[in-house]
Amino acid sequence: MRVLCVDHEEWSLNEAVAICRENPAVDAVVGLGSAAEVREWFKMNRADLALIDVELPDKSGIDLAAGF
DSSP: OEEEEOOOOHHHHHHHHHHHHHHOSSSSSEOOSHHHHHHTTTTOOOEEEEESSOSSSSHHHHHHTOOO
C-alpha cells in the first residue's frame, strides 16, 4: 500500500510518516507539505491512502481531498 501524508507542520508530518512506515502493510510513504506539492505529485503518482491536514497554507485539506 502506498500512503501519502500531507501536513505543513514539519514535526507532525514527520510523525505521521514514521508511524505509517512502522506498518508492515505499507510499501511506500510520501510526505508533502502543501496542496501545490500534492497536485504536482499526483501528476505522476497515485496513493492508496492519504492522510491530509485540514489546515494547509494554500488550500483546505478537505477541498484538496475532494478534488481527487
